[in-house]
Amino acid sequence: MAAPERGSDVILDRLMALHPKIIDLSLDRMRRLLAALDHPEKRLSPVIHIAGTNGKGSTQAMIRAGLEADGKAVHAYTSPHLARFHERIRVAGELVTEDALSGLLDRCEAANGGEAITFFEVTTAAALLAFAETPADYTLLEVGLGGRLDATNVIDPALCVITPVSIDHQQYLGDTLAQIAGEKAGILKRGVPCIVGPQEDDALDVIEARAERLGAPLRAYGQHWHVSEERDRLVYQDERGLLDLPLPILPGAHQIANAGAALAVLRELGASEEACEAAVTRAVWPARMQRLMQGPLVDAAPDAQIILDGGHNPAAGVAISATLARMPKRPTHLVCGMLNTKDVSGYLRPLAAHAESLTAVSIPGEANTLPAETTADAARGVGMKAQVAEDVLEAVKAIARDTPNARILICGSLYLAGRVLRENG
Structure with a gap:
């Protein structure tokens, strides 16, 4: 099975050499490349943009399971991959094929013209190009690192999500929880609602302050929605009413909060109760217990x-x-x-x-x-x-x-x- 992957593997190895640093947070190179590709970021189905320190991938997996249960076609971008790069790009529900990925990477490499660009930036551009050229109902974009200067932060989202923020990647995002939260809150856009998972006070204060400046309505855990485990069931409640659901299939008590954020997203999008149940019972996310x-x-x-x-x-x-x-x-x-x-x-x-x-x-x-x-x-x-x-x-x-x-x-x-x-x- 290794041979069909050689085309994209060779290109990916070559792209690794286009910038001396693995991580160099900036949006300038990304915007230049997207302009050369005729702005695929402007041609996406409604985008749900997901930032946070922990739980991004699990939350995205539950959102996708719910939307697909309602018959929606969903693009999804995540990182890093586990077994093979193709896991990062899911086009209308299916992992990107080897031929498609090789073609996308070739086009991005040609458009970049040998200019300095990070591996994550050029592969994110490839994902956006794939998503722009295939019809879907929604696009789920997981932030790679931080938010404000992450390569995914070039889109106009329909909805934002911030999962729990904690200390990590201090060398890039800052030494304090407030500084890191500020970077995560950089995905917020003027007037665009944001679902906020459980946060420590220092992080929530920063997120709320930025949301207020931008007029971005927040739907925050503990204020606008609640989730808990009761008698081996998941109980979710918001202004639309109460959901009594099975516990998440993804193991761990922390998945209760992730499920709550996913359910808040689905409710915001008008998903059915069947979709909400599917979110917690059908999600698949490897390497989480x-x-x-x-x-x-x-x-x-x-x-x-x-x-x-x-x-x-x-x-x-x-x-x-x-x-x-x-x-x-x-x-x-x-x-x-x-x-x-x-x-x-x-x-x-x-x-x-x-x-x-x-x-x-x-x-x-x-x-x-x-x-x-x-x-x-x-x-x-x-x-x-x-x-x-x-x-x-x-x-x-x-x-x-x-x-x-x-x-x-x-x-x-x-x-x-x-x-x-x-x-x-």
């Missing part, structure tokens, strides 16, 4: 429960910890690999109470991987028993030898999760 059911890892530990999660910041650590606390008792061992740009101790600290050990690994093929021993040192610093392994398979085998019925949580990075899915998907 995902149980692995096949592959070499499962073969190596047949009596273990192997779970994969791509969360990588302190808020994700808290969410995973809460999920583990609700799961049936079982000896839990972590296999963790992280990037050197992350708050490793902040991520691991909430997990320490639930893990009997942590085995650290480096992330294969990632220049910014944290050395396994550094991750292990951070784990010891928050009170965990820790060791290192050559790779995930070796770590799983060692855990299974000592504790055959273990719960093994592979965690710490979407890049690590992608590697695991490619080999065990």
Whole structure:
């Protein structure tokens, strides 16, 4: 199956060399390229633009499931990908084909004319071009990083969404929650409604202030809509009334809030109650407390429960910890690999109470991987028993030898999760 992907892989590798920095937040290069492509960003179906630190992908997946249940054709753009680049671009419900992706990238590369541009900018332009040239009812755009200067922030949205904001990517977005919230709130547009998920006060104050300046109506959690778990059901309420729904199929208590934001979007768009139920029961989003059911890892530990999660910041650590606390008792061992740009101790600290050990690994093929021993040192610093392994398979085998019925949580990075899915998907 690898051969058909070579065309786009070659182009993607070439595009990586067009800018010395992987991340360089600016809209100037993006606007220049889109003008050369005859402005596909101006020819999109109604856009729902989604920013936030945690929950963007899950919220988008639930919105898409709901809209598609109502018979709508939906474009969706997300990042990063896990197993293959094509996951980032879903055209009218289907992953972009290899031939289509190669053609789009060729056109974007030609239009760019060798000018400096980041990989994310040129691939975002390819997605917008695909979406402009295929009819659909809605376009879902997930922000890559921040919001104000993110490459996706070149559109005129019909609706904005800001999921929970927390500390992450400080080197690009600022050191305080208020500064980071300001970057996320940069997607707000004059007069365009925005659904706001649960926020800390410092973040909400910034979002509300910008919304007021722009006359952008907010639909905020705790004010305009409420969501909670009651008697193993999800209960959502807003001015339109109450919904009593099954719990989200995506595992974890934090998915309640993500589901609430998705439901608020669907209600704003006039979706049916059937669509709202489909949003929580049909959404698919890999590497979010995902149980692995096949592959070499499962073969190596047949009596273990192997779970994969791509969360990588302190808020994700808290969410995973809460999920583990609700799961049936079982000896839990972590296999963790992280990037050197992350708050490793902040991520691991909430997990320490639930893990009997942590085995650290480096992330294969990632220049910014944290050395396994550094991750292990951070784990010891928050009170965990820790060791290192050559790779995930070796770590799983060692855990299974000592504790055959273990719960093994592979965690710490979407890049690590992608590697695991490619080999065990």
